[in-house]
Amino acid sequence: MGLYRANPEDGVVWITGGSSGIGRALASQLADAGYTVAVTAREGDEIDVLVAESAGLSGRITSFPCDVTDEAGLEATLASIESEIGPVVLAIFNAGTYVPVAGENLSVRKFRRTFDVNLQGVINGLVPAVRSMQKRGFGHVVLVGSISAWFGWPTTAAYGASKAAINVMAQALKYDLDKINVRIQVANPGFVNTPLLQLQQTASMMPALMSPEDAASRMLRGITRGGFEIAFPKRLVWVLKLTSMMPQPVRHWIIARLTGWSSRPLSFGRSGRRAGRDA
Incomplete structure:
Protein backbone atom coordinates (compact mmCIF):
# COMPACT_ATOMS: atom_id res chain seq x y z
CA MET A 1 0.00 0.00 0.00
CA GLY A 2 1.41 3.38 -1.03
CA LEU A 3 1.92 6.47 1.07
CA TYR A 4 -1.31 8.32 1.79
CA ARG A 5 -2.47 11.01 -0.63
CA ALA A 6 -5.38 13.29 0.28
CA ASN A 7 -8.75 13.09 -1.45
CA PRO A 8 -12.04 14.97 -0.83
CA GLU A 9 -13.86 11.98 0.65
CA ASP A 10 -11.48 11.57 3.58
CA GLY A 11 -11.79 14.97 5.25
CA VAL A 12 -10.88 18.63 5.30
CA VAL A 13 -8.12 20.76 3.76
CA TRP A 14 -6.61 23.37 6.06
CA ILE A 15 -4.83 26.30 4.40
CA THR A 16 -3.00 29.05 6.26
CA GLY A 17 -2.48 32.35 4.49
CA GLY A 18 -5.57 31.82 2.39
CA SER A 19 -6.90 35.37 2.15
CA SER A 20 -4.77 36.44 -0.83
CA GLY A 21 -2.29 35.29 -3.45
CA ILE A 22 -1.62 31.60 -4.03
CA GLY A 23 -3.47 30.55 -0.87
CA ARG A 24 -6.68 32.23 -1.94
CA ALA A 25 -6.54 30.81 -5.47
CA LEU A 26 -5.67 27.35 -4.15
CA ALA A 27 -8.58 27.39 -1.70
CA SER A 28 -10.98 28.13 -4.56
CA GLN A 29 -9.53 25.43 -6.78
CA LEU A 30 -9.62 22.83 -4.02
CA ALA A 31 -13.25 23.70 -3.25
CA ASP A 32 -14.02 23.42 -6.95
CA ALA A 33 -12.48 19.94 -6.86
CA GLY A 34 -14.93 18.95 -4.12
CA TYR A 35 -12.91 19.56 -0.96
CA THR A 36 -14.17 21.18 2.20
CA VAL A 37 -11.55 23.88 2.82
CA ALA A 38 -10.83 25.61 6.12
CA VAL A 39 -8.98 28.88 5.53
CA THR A 40 -6.94 30.52 8.26
CA ALA A 41 -5.78 34.13 8.02
CA ARG A 42 -5.62 37.07 10.38
CA GLU A 43 -8.74 38.79 11.67
CA GLY A 44 -9.70 41.54 9.24
CA ASP A 45 -8.37 39.81 6.13
CA GLU A 46 -10.91 39.29 3.36
CA ILE A 47 -11.82 35.68 4.03
CA ASP A 48 -15.57 36.34 4.07
CA VAL A 49 -15.41 37.49 0.45
CA LEU A 50 -13.66 34.25 -0.49
CA VAL A 51 -16.29 32.22 1.38
CA ALA A 52 -19.09 34.02 -0.48
CA GLU A 53 -17.40 33.45 -3.83
CA SER A 54 -17.27 29.70 -3.18
CA ALA A 55 -21.04 29.32 -2.89
CA GLY A 56 -21.47 27.67 -6.29
CA LEU A 57 -18.51 25.30 -6.10
CA SER A 58 -18.62 21.53 -5.57
CA GLY A 59 -17.03 21.83 -2.15
CA ARG A 60 -17.10 24.68 0.33
CA ILE A 61 -14.81 27.14 2.07
CA THR A 62 -15.09 28.08 5.72
CA SER A 63 -13.23 30.70 7.74
CA PHE A 64 -11.17 30.01 10.87
CA PRO A 65 -9.23 33.24 11.57
CA CYS A 66 -5.98 33.16 13.52
CA ASP A 67 -2.51 34.67 13.35
CA VAL A 68 0.03 31.95 12.57
CA THR A 69 2.48 33.42 15.07
CA ASP A 70 0.05 32.52 17.87
CA GLU A 71 1.12 29.00 18.84
CA ALA A 72 -1.73 28.24 21.22
CA GLY A 73 -4.23 29.95 18.95
CA LEU A 74 -3.23 27.88 15.93
CA GLU A 75 -3.47 24.64 17.88
CA ALA A 76 -6.93 25.69 19.08
CA THR A 77 -7.88 26.57 15.49
CA LEU A 78 -7.03 23.07 14.31
CA ALA A 79 -9.09 21.60 17.14
CA SER A 80 -12.05 23.80 16.17
CA ILE A 81 -11.82 22.77 12.52
CA GLU A 82 -11.79 19.07 13.39
CA SER A 83 -14.64 19.33 15.87
CA GLU A 84 -16.85 21.53 13.68
CA ILE A 85 -16.35 20.32 10.09
CA GLY A 86 -14.20 17.18 10.12
CA PRO A 87 -10.68 15.75 10.30
CA VAL A 88 -7.88 17.64 8.57
CA VAL A 89 -6.34 15.23 6.07
CA LEU A 90 -4.44 17.83 4.03
CA ALA A 91 -2.70 20.78 5.69
CA ILE A 92 -1.10 23.43 3.47
CA PHE A 93 1.10 25.88 5.36
CA ASN A 94 1.22 28.84 3.03
CA ALA A 95 1.21 31.97 5.23
CA GLY A 96 4.28 34.08 4.62
CA THR A 97 5.77 37.54 4.69
CA TYR A 98 8.50 39.27 2.71
CA VAL A 99 10.69 41.94 4.28
CA PRO A 100 13.47 43.26 2.02
CA VAL A 101 16.86 43.24 3.74
CA ALA A 102 19.80 45.33 2.57
CA GLY A 103 23.29 44.47 3.75
CA GLU A 104 24.10 48.12 4.47
CA ASN A 105 20.95 48.58 6.54
CA LEU A 106 20.58 45.40 8.61
CA SER A 107 17.85 45.07 11.22
CA VAL A 108 17.28 42.31 13.76
CA ARG A 109 13.58 43.16 13.70
CA LYS A 110 13.30 42.31 9.98
CA PHE A 111 14.86 38.88 10.47
CA ARG A 112 12.78 38.14 13.55
CA ARG A 113 9.50 39.09 11.90
CA THR A 114 10.28 37.05 8.80
CA PHE A 115 11.20 33.94 10.77
CA ASP A 116 8.27 34.33 13.16
CA VAL A 117 5.83 34.10 10.26
CA ASN A 118 7.59 32.05 7.58
CA LEU A 119 9.20 29.39 9.76
CA GLN A 120 7.75 29.45 13.28
CA GLY A 121 4.31 30.11 11.81
CA VAL A 122 4.62 26.85 9.87
CA ILE A 123 5.89 24.93 12.88
CA ASN A 124 3.01 26.24 15.03
CA GLY A 125 0.52 24.54 12.71
CA LEU A 126 2.60 21.58 11.59
CA VAL A 127 3.15 20.12 15.06
CA PRO A 128 -0.52 19.77 16.07
CA ALA A 129 -1.53 18.77 12.52
CA VAL A 130 0.96 15.89 12.34
CA ARG A 131 0.07 14.82 15.87
CA SER A 132 -3.60 14.58 14.85
CA MET A 133 -2.79 12.77 11.61
CA GLN A 134 -0.59 10.28 13.42
CA LYS A 135 -3.43 9.36 15.76
CA ARG A 136 -5.69 8.88 12.75
CA GLY A 137 -3.13 6.79 10.87
CA PHE A 138 -2.82 8.95 7.75
CA GLY A 139 -2.37 12.51 6.54
CA HIS A 140 -0.83 14.83 3.99
CA VAL A 141 1.04 18.10 4.61
CA VAL A 142 2.47 20.68 2.22
CA LEU A 143 4.98 23.34 3.26
CA VAL A 144 5.26 26.33 0.94
CA GLY A 145 8.83 27.38 0.28
CA SER A 146 10.27 29.34 -2.64
CA ILE A 147 12.83 29.13 -5.42
CA SER A 148 14.78 31.65 -3.32
CA ALA A 149 15.58 28.74 -0.98
CA TRP A 150 18.16 27.33 -3.38
CA PHE A 151 20.64 30.21 -3.18
CA GLY A 152 20.78 33.84 -2.15
CA TRP A 153 19.18 36.66 -4.15
CA PRO A 154 19.56 40.37 -3.40
CA THR A 155 17.18 41.56 -0.63
CA THR A 156 16.20 37.98 0.37
CA ALA A 157 18.62 37.44 3.26
CA ALA A 158 15.69 36.94 5.66
CA TYR A 159 13.03 35.60 3.28
CA GLY A 160 15.29 33.17 1.42
CA ALA A 161 16.86 31.91 4.64
CA SER A 162 13.41 31.19 6.10
CA LYS A 163 12.38 29.30 2.97
CA ALA A 164 15.65 27.35 2.92
CA ALA A 165 14.86 26.31 6.50
CA ILE A 166 11.43 25.12 5.35
CA ASN A 167 13.03 22.95 2.67
CA VAL A 168 15.58 21.36 5.01
CA MET A 169 12.93 20.79 7.67
CA ALA A 170 10.69 19.00 5.17
CA GLN A 171 13.59 16.87 3.92
CA ALA A 172 14.51 15.83 7.46
CA LEU A 173 10.93 15.08 8.53
CA LYS A 174 10.16 12.93 5.49
CA TYR A 175 12.18 9.99 6.83
CA ASP A 176 9.95 9.65 9.87
CA LEU A 177 6.64 10.90 8.48
CA ASP A 178 6.75 8.25 5.75
CA LYS A 179 6.77 5.63 8.51
CA ILE A 180 3.56 6.95 10.06
CA ASN A 181 1.79 7.32 6.68
CA VAL A 182 1.89 11.12 6.62
CA ARG A 183 2.96 12.40 3.21
CA ILE A 184 5.04 15.59 3.30
CA GLN A 185 5.71 17.80 0.29
CA VAL A 186 7.49 21.11 -0.15
CA ALA A 187 6.27 23.55 -2.81
CA ASN A 188 8.83 25.96 -4.28
CA PRO A 189 7.02 28.37 -6.61
CA GLY A 190 8.75 30.85 -8.86
CA PHE A 191 7.72 34.49 -9.22
CA VAL A 192 3.99 34.93 -8.57
CA ASN A 193 2.16 38.21 -9.00
CA THR A 194 0.97 38.68 -5.40
CA PRO A 195 1.02 41.63 -2.98
CA LEU A 196 4.35 40.33 -1.63
CA LEU A 197 5.96 40.53 -5.05
CA GLN A 198 5.03 44.18 -5.44
CA LEU A 199 7.32 45.02 -2.52
CA GLN A 200 10.40 43.50 -4.06
CA GLN A 201 12.70 46.09 -5.50
CA THR A 202 14.22 43.49 -7.82
CA ALA A 203 10.98 43.45 -9.82
CA SER A 204 12.81 44.27 -13.05
CA MET A 205 14.26 40.75 -13.07
CA MET A 206 11.39 38.33 -12.53
CA PRO A 207 11.32 35.82 -15.38
CA ALA A 208 8.35 33.52 -15.95
CA LEU A 209 6.02 35.64 -13.82
CA MET A 210 2.79 33.76 -13.02
CA SER A 211 -0.67 34.71 -11.86
CA GLN A 248 29.92 30.58 -5.83
CA PRO A 249 31.95 33.36 -7.53
CA VAL A 250 30.37 32.57 -10.90
CA ARG A 251 26.86 32.42 -9.43
CA HIS A 252 27.27 35.71 -7.58
CA TRP A 253 28.57 37.38 -10.73
CA ILE A 254 25.64 36.10 -12.80
CA ILE A 255 22.94 37.03 -10.27
CA ALA A 256 24.41 40.50 -9.64
CA ARG A 257 24.25 41.28 -13.33
CA LEU A 258 20.94 39.61 -14.09
CA THR A 259 19.24 41.58 -11.32
CA GLY A 260 21.17 44.77 -12.04
CA TRP A 261 22.38 44.71 -8.45
CA SER A 262 26.00 45.41 -9.27
CA SER A 263 25.02 48.92 -10.39
CA ARG A 264 22.52 49.76 -7.63
CA PRO A 265 23.40 52.46 -5.09
CA LEU A 266 23.94 51.64 -1.42
CA SER A 267 20.94 53.79 -0.52
CA PHE A 268 18.66 50.79 -1.13
CA GLY A 269 16.77 49.69 1.97
CA ARG A 270 16.45 53.13 3.58
CA SER A 271 13.31 54.19 1.84
CA GLY A 272 11.08 52.89 4.64
CA ARG A 273 8.92 50.72 2.41
CA ARG A 274 6.70 48.52 4.48
CA ALA A 275 6.65 44.76 4.25
CA GLY A 276 3.60 42.88 3.07
CA ARG A 277 2.18 39.58 4.14
CA ASP A 278 0.11 36.77 2.66
CA ALA A 279 -1.49 35.50 5.86
Whole structure:
Protein backbone atom coordinates (compact mmCIF):
# COMPACT_ATOMS: atom_id res chain seq x y z
CA MET A 1 0.00 0.00 0.00
CA GLY A 2 1.41 3.38 -1.03
CA LEU A 3 1.92 6.47 1.07
CA TYR A 4 -1.31 8.32 1.79
CA ARG A 5 -2.47 11.01 -0.63
CA ALA A 6 -5.38 13.29 0.28
CA ASN A 7 -8.75 13.09 -1.45
CA PRO A 8 -12.04 14.97 -0.83
CA GLU A 9 -13.86 11.98 0.65
CA ASP A 10 -11.48 11.57 3.58
CA GLY A 11 -11.79 14.97 5.25
CA VAL A 12 -10.88 18.63 5.30
CA VAL A 13 -8.12 20.76 3.76
CA TRP A 14 -6.61 23.37 6.06
CA ILE A 15 -4.83 26.30 4.40
CA THR A 16 -3.00 29.05 6.26
CA GLY A 17 -2.48 32.35 4.49
CA GLY A 18 -5.57 31.82 2.39
CA SER A 19 -6.90 35.37 2.15
CA SER A 20 -4.77 36.44 -0.83
CA GLY A 21 -2.29 35.29 -3.45
CA ILE A 22 -1.62 31.60 -4.03
CA GLY A 23 -3.47 30.55 -0.87
CA ARG A 24 -6.68 32.23 -1.94
CA ALA A 25 -6.54 30.81 -5.47
CA LEU A 26 -5.67 27.35 -4.15
CA ALA A 27 -8.58 27.39 -1.70
CA SER A 28 -10.98 28.13 -4.56
CA GLN A 29 -9.53 25.43 -6.78
CA LEU A 30 -9.62 22.83 -4.02
CA ALA A 31 -13.25 23.70 -3.25
CA ASP A 32 -14.02 23.42 -6.95
CA ALA A 33 -12.48 19.94 -6.86
CA GLY A 34 -14.93 18.95 -4.12
CA TYR A 35 -12.91 19.56 -0.96
CA THR A 36 -14.17 21.18 2.20
CA VAL A 37 -11.55 23.88 2.82
CA ALA A 38 -10.83 25.61 6.12
CA VAL A 39 -8.98 28.88 5.53
CA THR A 40 -6.94 30.52 8.26
CA ALA A 41 -5.78 34.13 8.02
CA ARG A 42 -5.62 37.07 10.38
CA GLU A 43 -8.74 38.79 11.67
CA GLY A 44 -9.70 41.54 9.24
CA ASP A 45 -8.37 39.81 6.13
CA GLU A 46 -10.91 39.29 3.36
CA ILE A 47 -11.82 35.68 4.03
CA ASP A 48 -15.57 36.34 4.07
CA VAL A 49 -15.41 37.49 0.45
CA LEU A 50 -13.66 34.25 -0.49
CA VAL A 51 -16.29 32.22 1.38
CA ALA A 52 -19.09 34.02 -0.48
CA GLU A 53 -17.40 33.45 -3.83
CA SER A 54 -17.27 29.70 -3.18
CA ALA A 55 -21.04 29.32 -2.89
CA GLY A 56 -21.47 27.67 -6.29
CA LEU A 57 -18.51 25.30 -6.10
CA SER A 58 -18.62 21.53 -5.57
CA GLY A 59 -17.03 21.83 -2.15
CA ARG A 60 -17.10 24.68 0.33
CA ILE A 61 -14.81 27.14 2.07
CA THR A 62 -15.09 28.08 5.72
CA SER A 63 -13.23 30.70 7.74
CA PHE A 64 -11.17 30.01 10.87
CA PRO A 65 -9.23 33.24 11.57
CA CYS A 66 -5.98 33.16 13.52
CA ASP A 67 -2.51 34.67 13.35
CA VAL A 68 0.03 31.95 12.57
CA THR A 69 2.48 33.42 15.07
CA ASP A 70 0.05 32.52 17.87
CA GLU A 71 1.12 29.00 18.84
CA ALA A 72 -1.73 28.24 21.22
CA GLY A 73 -4.23 29.95 18.95
CA LEU A 74 -3.23 27.88 15.93
CA GLU A 75 -3.47 24.64 17.88
CA ALA A 76 -6.93 25.69 19.08
CA THR A 77 -7.88 26.57 15.49
CA LEU A 78 -7.03 23.07 14.31
CA ALA A 79 -9.09 21.60 17.14
CA SER A 80 -12.05 23.80 16.17
CA ILE A 81 -11.82 22.77 12.52
CA GLU A 82 -11.79 19.07 13.39
CA SER A 83 -14.64 19.33 15.87
CA GLU A 84 -16.85 21.53 13.68
CA ILE A 85 -16.35 20.32 10.09
CA GLY A 86 -14.20 17.18 10.12
CA PRO A 87 -10.68 15.75 10.30
CA VAL A 88 -7.88 17.64 8.57
CA VAL A 89 -6.34 15.23 6.07
CA LEU A 90 -4.44 17.83 4.03
CA ALA A 91 -2.70 20.78 5.69
CA ILE A 92 -1.10 23.43 3.47
CA PHE A 93 1.10 25.88 5.36
CA ASN A 94 1.22 28.84 3.03
CA ALA A 95 1.21 31.97 5.23
CA GLY A 96 4.28 34.08 4.62
CA THR A 97 5.77 37.54 4.69
CA TYR A 98 8.50 39.27 2.71
CA VAL A 99 10.69 41.94 4.28
CA PRO A 100 13.47 43.26 2.02
CA VAL A 101 16.86 43.24 3.74
CA ALA A 102 19.80 45.33 2.57
CA GLY A 103 23.29 44.47 3.75
CA GLU A 104 24.10 48.12 4.47
CA ASN A 105 20.95 48.58 6.54
CA LEU A 106 20.58 45.40 8.61
CA SER A 107 17.85 45.07 11.22
CA VAL A 108 17.28 42.31 13.76
CA ARG A 109 13.58 43.16 13.70
CA LYS A 110 13.30 42.31 9.98
CA PHE A 111 14.86 38.88 10.47
CA ARG A 112 12.78 38.14 13.55
CA ARG A 113 9.50 39.09 11.90
CA THR A 114 10.28 37.05 8.80
CA PHE A 115 11.20 33.94 10.77
CA ASP A 116 8.27 34.33 13.16
CA VAL A 117 5.83 34.10 10.26
CA ASN A 118 7.59 32.05 7.58
CA LEU A 119 9.20 29.39 9.76
CA GLN A 120 7.75 29.45 13.28
CA GLY A 121 4.31 30.11 11.81
CA VAL A 122 4.62 26.85 9.87
CA ILE A 123 5.89 24.93 12.88
CA ASN A 124 3.01 26.24 15.03
CA GLY A 125 0.52 24.54 12.71
CA LEU A 126 2.60 21.58 11.59
CA VAL A 127 3.15 20.12 15.06
CA PRO A 128 -0.52 19.77 16.07
CA ALA A 129 -1.53 18.77 12.52
CA VAL A 130 0.96 15.89 12.34
CA ARG A 131 0.07 14.82 15.87
CA SER A 132 -3.60 14.58 14.85
CA MET A 133 -2.79 12.77 11.61
CA GLN A 134 -0.59 10.28 13.42
CA LYS A 135 -3.43 9.36 15.76
CA ARG A 136 -5.69 8.88 12.75
CA GLY A 137 -3.13 6.79 10.87
CA PHE A 138 -2.82 8.95 7.75
CA GLY A 139 -2.37 12.51 6.54
CA HIS A 140 -0.83 14.83 3.99
CA VAL A 141 1.04 18.10 4.61
CA VAL A 142 2.47 20.68 2.22
CA LEU A 143 4.98 23.34 3.26
CA VAL A 144 5.26 26.33 0.94
CA GLY A 145 8.83 27.38 0.28
CA SER A 146 10.27 29.34 -2.64
CA ILE A 147 12.83 29.13 -5.42
CA SER A 148 14.78 31.65 -3.32
CA ALA A 149 15.58 28.74 -0.98
CA TRP A 150 18.16 27.33 -3.38
CA PHE A 151 20.64 30.21 -3.18
CA GLY A 152 20.78 33.84 -2.15
CA TRP A 153 19.18 36.66 -4.15
CA PRO A 154 19.56 40.37 -3.40
CA THR A 155 17.18 41.56 -0.63
CA THR A 156 16.20 37.98 0.37
CA ALA A 157 18.62 37.44 3.26
CA ALA A 158 15.69 36.94 5.66
CA TYR A 159 13.03 35.60 3.28
CA GLY A 160 15.29 33.17 1.42
CA ALA A 161 16.86 31.91 4.64
CA SER A 162 13.41 31.19 6.10
CA LYS A 163 12.38 29.30 2.97
CA ALA A 164 15.65 27.35 2.92
CA ALA A 165 14.86 26.31 6.50
CA ILE A 166 11.43 25.12 5.35
CA ASN A 167 13.03 22.95 2.67
CA VAL A 168 15.58 21.36 5.01
CA MET A 169 12.93 20.79 7.67
CA ALA A 170 10.69 19.00 5.17
CA GLN A 171 13.59 16.87 3.92
CA ALA A 172 14.51 15.83 7.46
CA LEU A 173 10.93 15.08 8.53
CA LYS A 174 10.16 12.93 5.49
CA TYR A 175 12.18 9.99 6.83
CA ASP A 176 9.95 9.65 9.87
CA LEU A 177 6.64 10.90 8.48
CA ASP A 178 6.75 8.25 5.75
CA LYS A 179 6.77 5.63 8.51
CA ILE A 180 3.56 6.95 10.06
CA ASN A 181 1.79 7.32 6.68
CA VAL A 182 1.89 11.12 6.62
CA ARG A 183 2.96 12.40 3.21
CA ILE A 184 5.04 15.59 3.30
CA GLN A 185 5.71 17.80 0.29
CA VAL A 186 7.49 21.11 -0.15
CA ALA A 187 6.27 23.55 -2.81
CA ASN A 188 8.83 25.96 -4.28
CA PRO A 189 7.02 28.37 -6.61
CA GLY A 190 8.75 30.85 -8.86
CA PHE A 191 7.72 34.49 -9.22
CA VAL A 192 3.99 34.93 -8.57
CA ASN A 193 2.16 38.21 -9.00
CA THR A 194 0.97 38.68 -5.40
CA PRO A 195 1.02 41.63 -2.98
CA LEU A 196 4.35 40.33 -1.63
CA LEU A 197 5.96 40.53 -5.05
CA GLN A 198 5.03 44.18 -5.44
CA LEU A 199 7.32 45.02 -2.52
CA GLN A 200 10.40 43.50 -4.06
CA GLN A 201 12.70 46.09 -5.50
CA THR A 202 14.22 43.49 -7.82
CA ALA A 203 10.98 43.45 -9.82
CA SER A 204 12.81 44.27 -13.05
CA MET A 205 14.26 40.75 -13.07
CA MET A 206 11.39 38.33 -12.53
CA PRO A 207 11.32 35.82 -15.38
CA ALA A 208 8.35 33.52 -15.95
CA LEU A 209 6.02 35.64 -13.82
CA MET A 210 2.79 33.76 -13.02
CA SER A 211 -0.67 34.71 -11.86
CA PRO A 212 -1.81 33.31 -8.47
CA GLU A 213 -4.37 31.17 -10.30
CA ASP A 214 -1.70 29.62 -12.55
CA ALA A 215 0.59 28.99 -9.57
CA ALA A 216 -2.26 27.41 -7.57
CA SER A 217 -3.15 25.16 -10.50
CA ARG A 218 0.44 23.94 -10.76
CA MET A 219 0.60 23.37 -7.02
CA LEU A 220 -2.67 21.44 -7.03
CA ARG A 221 -1.37 19.17 -9.79
CA GLY A 222 1.73 18.49 -7.72
CA ILE A 223 -0.33 17.72 -4.63
CA THR A 224 -2.51 15.33 -6.61
CA ARG A 225 0.39 13.53 -8.28
CA GLY A 226 2.54 13.15 -5.20
CA GLY A 227 6.34 13.34 -5.14
CA PHE A 228 8.35 15.32 -2.62
CA GLU A 229 9.16 18.68 -4.22
CA ILE A 230 6.66 20.71 -6.23
CA ALA A 231 8.77 23.28 -8.08
CA PHE A 232 7.50 25.45 -10.93
CA PRO A 233 7.55 26.78 -13.60
CA LYS A 234 9.86 24.12 -15.01
CA ARG A 235 11.58 26.41 -17.52
CA LEU A 236 12.78 28.57 -14.64
CA VAL A 237 13.39 25.71 -12.21
CA TRP A 238 15.91 23.95 -14.44
CA VAL A 239 17.86 27.15 -15.08
CA LEU A 240 18.06 27.90 -11.35
CA LYS A 241 18.91 24.32 -10.40
CA LEU A 242 21.84 24.46 -12.82
CA THR A 243 22.83 27.88 -11.49
CA SER A 244 22.83 26.52 -7.93
CA MET A 245 25.50 24.00 -8.93
CA MET A 246 27.88 26.65 -10.28
CA PRO A 247 30.88 27.81 -8.25
CA GLN A 248 29.92 30.58 -5.83
CA PRO A 249 31.95 33.36 -7.53
CA VAL A 250 30.37 32.57 -10.90
CA ARG A 251 26.86 32.42 -9.43
CA HIS A 252 27.27 35.71 -7.58
CA TRP A 253 28.57 37.38 -10.73
CA ILE A 254 25.64 36.10 -12.80
CA ILE A 255 22.94 37.03 -10.27
CA ALA A 256 24.41 40.50 -9.64
CA ARG A 257 24.25 41.28 -13.33
CA LEU A 258 20.94 39.61 -14.09
CA THR A 259 19.24 41.58 -11.32
CA GLY A 260 21.17 44.77 -12.04
CA TRP A 261 22.38 44.71 -8.45
CA SER A 262 26.00 45.41 -9.27
CA SER A 263 25.02 48.92 -10.39
CA ARG A 264 22.52 49.76 -7.63
CA PRO A 265 23.40 52.46 -5.09
CA LEU A 266 23.94 51.64 -1.42
CA SER A 267 20.94 53.79 -0.52
CA PHE A 268 18.66 50.79 -1.13
CA GLY A 269 16.77 49.69 1.97
CA ARG A 270 16.45 53.13 3.58
CA SER A 271 13.31 54.19 1.84
CA GLY A 272 11.08 52.89 4.64
CA ARG A 273 8.92 50.72 2.41
CA ARG A 274 6.70 48.52 4.48
CA ALA A 275 6.65 44.76 4.25
CA GLY A 276 3.60 42.88 3.07
CA ARG A 277 2.18 39.58 4.14
CA ASP A 278 0.11 36.77 2.66
CA ALA A 279 -1.49 35.50 5.86
